[in-house]
Amino acid sequence: MKLTSTQTKLVSALSNGFVDQRFDGAEELVPRFIYNNKGDSMLMHIERELDCCSSFTFVIAFVTESALAALKVKLADLAAKGIQGRILTSNYLAFNKPKAFQELLKLSKVEVKISNNKAFHAKGYVFDHEMGNYQSVIIGSSNMTSGALLKNYEWNIKFTSHDNGALTEKLISEVEEEWTKAEPLTRHWIEQYRKLYDSVPRQRMDEELEDVSPKYAINKHVIEPNKMQNEALSSLADIRKAGAHRSLIISATGTGKTYLGALDVSQYQPQRFLYIVHREQILNKTMESFKNVLRSDFYNQFQDKYGDQTETKFDEQFGVISGDSKNFKAKYLFATIQTLAKDERLSLLEPTQFDYILIDEVHRAGASSYQKVIKYFQPDFLLGMTATPDRMDGFNLYEMFDYNIAYEIRLQKALDEKMLCPFRYIGITDYQYDGQITDDTSKLKWLVSEERVDYVIKQTKYYGYSGDVLHGLIFCSLSAEAEELADALTRRGYTSKKITGNTPQSERREIVKELENGDINYIVTVDVFNEGVDIPCVNQIVMLRSTQSSIVFIQQLGRGLRKFAGKDYVTVIDFIGNYKNNYLIPIALTGDRSRNKNSARDDLESRQISGLSTVSFSEIAKEKIYQSINNTSLDSLKVLRDDYQNLKNRLGRVPLLVDFQKFGTVDCTVFANRYKNYYQFLVKMKEDVHLTANQEAILSFISIELMNGKRIVELLLLRELIESKGFVKKSDFRKLMRDQSIFYNENVEHSVERVLTLSFFVKASQEKYGDKPLIMIYEGGYQLNEAIQKYLVSQKLFQQLVEDALFAGIMRANRYNVNQQFTLYERYTRKDVCRLLGWEKDVSSTVYGYRIRQNTCPIFVTYAKSGKIDQSINYQDRFINADTFQWFTRHNVKIGSKEVQAILAPQTTIQLFIKKNDDEGSDFYYFGEVKVDKNSLKEESFRVNDTTEPIVKMALHLKRSAQYDKYLLFEK
Structure with a gap:
């Protein structure tokens, strides 16, 4: 046959x-074992199959809202293309929540049925491919739950079979039989099922979150701190023991800062305590939290004395200074800054009256009202708390707290630690009409048009929320937009109220209470709720404005991250228009502050952020962000100046490159790429610095050529030469390399010598770097250039900046496997490759697609060729599967040519480097060593400018299968 x-x-x-x-x-056909290991989750494989299928059928016993939310963007894109699907599920063990079935009904072009098989416990995903008459199937242990698709240790097998294969025939026959017997999912069925669900006791589901927040046990009067709070409390005690009187806590919203403050007050046992907050709205909630913590102290001390009056006496310990409440005599006072800063209020309190003062949202402390209060009081200990310490107003918050940071936990770590509620971020394109879309200049009429409101409602309804009642926050651009949008939503059945800067505090409190009680569905606001608002029930956040800063984005995202009973996740729906700042979205979500475009592009591809939080972009929205990244300057002088000033404020001195590396902010190579060296940037910052031209040339060489850390050897040799006063024995340095398991051989040693003597570089580069070798080579060792030695002794700044560049490079080298020549999936330029391969000269300008030299052949592939690319190099280089890459030589080459025979020679090592397209600059991902399948060699014809020339096609087998998430970068 x-x-x-x-x-x-x-x-x-x-x-x-x-x-x-x-x-x-072929990758799409090769069987795969899937168990949610690094870069290879079940969710990725399902999305990959959905990308290329003609229809699909999911046969799964258990479905949760959270898992479905992670797939809704992909399913919506498929529906827009007319691709249909089926989902067969069950009421087995009454596991599925009724609301999960309601969410299934929302899916467009997806038919859902409920199996009548009482023992239905199947877990299979079937994808049809009409073009090839075959099916892809994933069968194993994964139900459609977040844990099963993202993190749990699951066992699944993906395989393919022709539609007339025996296995497929049996499988499809079984699916169709079950499908025929099953009944359609309807609203009536869900209502009947709800009765069953409510009557059956169930074990705790894997979607429900472990609550690590503090608990108040009323019978014991005890609050148990969580892990973060224990670490912070210990640090605060150590800081005070060392004699400090001020300290700062930096903690993401929702991680328990208020309870931490109360626990530290309990630890400190002040005679009198003052708590200062910006917004009256959370004052009473804060006081109740402190009462929960401090109650046990009071009961232990006074219950025998007061008996039944103990609680009353305890309450008398607390007072509020805000609005009409002016209790100045209580032991524990809680005040708004607006009230406290008034002269007539301050005068009623002595400067030394409080031995412990805590300021919440302390990033506002640069304001005159705060400064007035802070300068007035003289507490023994001052604690500040904030989630966003870096300010753009020039105020140095760190200096105010004597640079004592007791504890710091950012959003991504808090999510990993399960301290916050996971989120489903959904980036979709904003409303479009006749080719127009919302942008930075859109007027009110457009923003609140009937069509846009209808579109917003359609999307928010589709993407939904966790829980039974909608508690939503909508952030928009204009106060007038908030008002009209709230009215428009209310008219359409979604009761909404606006809160703007002009809304009185009393009215704000009432509106928030209405949202909490479920009396309204949405609060529509304009940046008012960025901070200082605690509404744990919020389960849907809608962003109808451009992202102006990463700080504001995270503040608004944080409004929904507090844990709350019945809330398994928060839905974040971001309507992405033609905004110039779209590039900030993936950067904010991942916490990436490197200012590196390659990192920003990687951020855009991040599917799973931290813990069980996921990010989904519609195809159009993703393209808009990708364009924004390509079109913007992440390393503009203004951006770098702000980063520099923030770090300078934090350190209380001029920051060095190692400081940027240590604190995870600007990548040190950004300064080198833009300014050649950090000295030139300091000049831009108007710091009092000066280097000679020769000194700067040496610093530029280290910064540009070595500081990227892609090979650590040169950095370590220069460091050793400086520390040993200018001379290092070769034998000692070889031993150092062996002891640290660093990739080092004769070829590397010779290469390092050529690099540090500048022999490796072309003439223009040698002149740029001072035209003098950095080292002198002797038979037994290396000596530092005499001029450099003198500079190091006579010019302190030069010594500092050289050592800084070396140590920053050594720190950056941590991302690479120093015991290997190259690191898989890291990026390298052609010049990097020439250096790391140990070639005698930098021939990167003539390498082009590949070059054979010294028994090595690096291959550089631009995967998506530009439409403007020369026809003569527009080859169909592509992955056949994750193990095999189809590659073409340059044209006018035959199998018998010297060039091809050199590639095929057994002594030739071939290394594969790939980049997505030319927009990504000159860096290529390293995919490892490859071997030519000689049976695949084929000489073909290639037409160039009306001339037919020979070209050789071959299959390259990867020594190590491409990591699935990296493979998908090119095959989506």
Whole structure:
């Protein structure tokens, strides 16, 4: 029997998976074992199959809202293309929540049925491919729950089969039989099921979150701190023991700062305590939290004395200074800054009256009202708390607290520690009409048009929320927009109220209470709720404005991250228009502050952020962000100046490159790429610095050529030379390399010598770097250039900046495997590769697609060729699967040519480097060593400018299969 082309491919793919991995097999057909390891989650495989299927069927016993929310963007994109699907699920063990079934009904072009098989416990995902008449199937242990798709240790097998294969026939027959017997999912069925669900006791589901927040046990009067609070309390005690009188806590919203403050007050036992906050709205809630913590102290001390009056006496310990409440005599006072800063209020309190003062949202402390109060009081200890310490107003918050940071936990760490509620971020395109879309200049009429409001409601309804009642926050651009949008939503059945800067505090409190009680569905606001508001029930956040800063983005995201009973996740729906700042979105979500475009592009591809939080972009929205990243300057002088000033404020001195590396802010290479060296940036910052031209040339060489850390050896040799006063024995340095397990051999040693003597570089580069070698080479060792030694002794700034660049490079080298020549999936330029391969000269300008030299052949592939690319190099280089890459030589080359024979020679090592497209600059991902499949060699014809020339096609086998998430970068 003659096989079709698809059947032939399937034979190879199945042979690869089940017989011998040396058989070639197309990636989409090769069997895979999936168990949620690094870069290879079940969710990725499902999305990959959805990307290329013609229809799909999910046969799964358990479905949760959270898992479904992670797939809704992909399913919406498929529906827009007309691709249909089916989901067969069950009421087995009454596990599925009724609301999960309601969410299934929202899916467009997806038919849902409920199995009548009482023992239904199937877990399978079937994807049809009409073009090849085959099915892809994933079967194993993964239900459609967040844990099963993202983090749990699951066992699943993905395989493919032709539609007339015995296995497929049996599988599809079983699916169709179950589907025929099943009943359609309807609203009536859900209402009947709800009765069953409510009557059956169930074990705790895997979607429910572990609550690590403090608990108040009323019978014991005890609050147990969580892990973060224990660490912070210990640090605060140590800081005070060292004699400090001020300290700062930096903690993401929702991580328990208020309870931490109360626990430290309990630890400190002040005679009198003052708590200062910006907004009256949270004052009473804060006081109640302090009462929960401090009650046990009071009961232990006074219950025998007061008996039944103990609680009354305890309450008398607390007072509020705000609005009409002016209790100045209580032991524990809680005040708003607006009231406290008034002269007539301050005068009623003595400067030394409080031995402990705590300021919440202390990033506001630069305001005159705060400064007035802070300068007036003289507490023994002052504690500040904030989630966003870095300010753009020039105020140095760190200096105010004597640079004592007791504890710091940012959003991503808090999510990993399960301290916050996971989120489902959904980035979709804003409303479009006749090719127009919301942008930075859109007028009110457009923003609140009937069509846009209808579109917003449609999307918010589709993407939904966790829990039974909608508690939503909508952030928009204008106060007038907030008012009209709230009215428009209310008219459409979503009761909404606006809160703007002009809304009185009393009215704000009432509106928030209405949202908490479920009396209204949405609060529509304009940046008013960025901070200082605690509404844990919020389960949907809608962003109808451009992202102006990462700080504001995280503040608004944080409004929904507090844990709350019945809330498994928070839905964040971001309507992405033609905004110039779209590039900030992936940067904010990942916490990336490197100012590196390659990192920003990687951020955009991040699917799973931290813990169980996920990010989904519609295809159009993702393209808009990608364009924004390409079109913006992440390393503009203004951006770098702000980062520099923030770090300078934090340190209380001029920051060095190692400080940026240590605190995870600007990547040190950004300064080198933009200014050649950090000295030039300090000049831009108007710091009092001066280097000679020769000194700067040396610093530029280290910064540009070595500081990227892609090979640590040169950095370590220069460091050793400086520390040993200018001379290092070769034998000692070789031993150092061995002891630290660093990749080092004769080739590397010779390469390092050529680099540090500048022999490796072209003439223009040698002149740029001073045209003098950095080291002198002797038979037994290395000596530092005499001029450099003198500079190091005579010019303190030069010494500091050189050592800083070296140590920053050594720190950056931590991202690379120093015991290997190259690190998988890190990026390298052609010049980097020439250096790391140990070539005699930098020939990067003539390497182009590949170059054979010294028994090595690096291959550089631009995967998506530009439309403007020369026809003569527009080859169809592509992945066949995660193990095999199809590659073409340059044109006018035959199999028998010297060039091809050199590639095929057994002594030639071939290394594969790939980049997505030319927008990504000159850096290529390293995919590892490859071997040529000689059976795949084929000489083909290539037409260039009406001339036919020979070209050689071959399959390259990767020594190590491409990591699935990296493979998908190119194959989506």
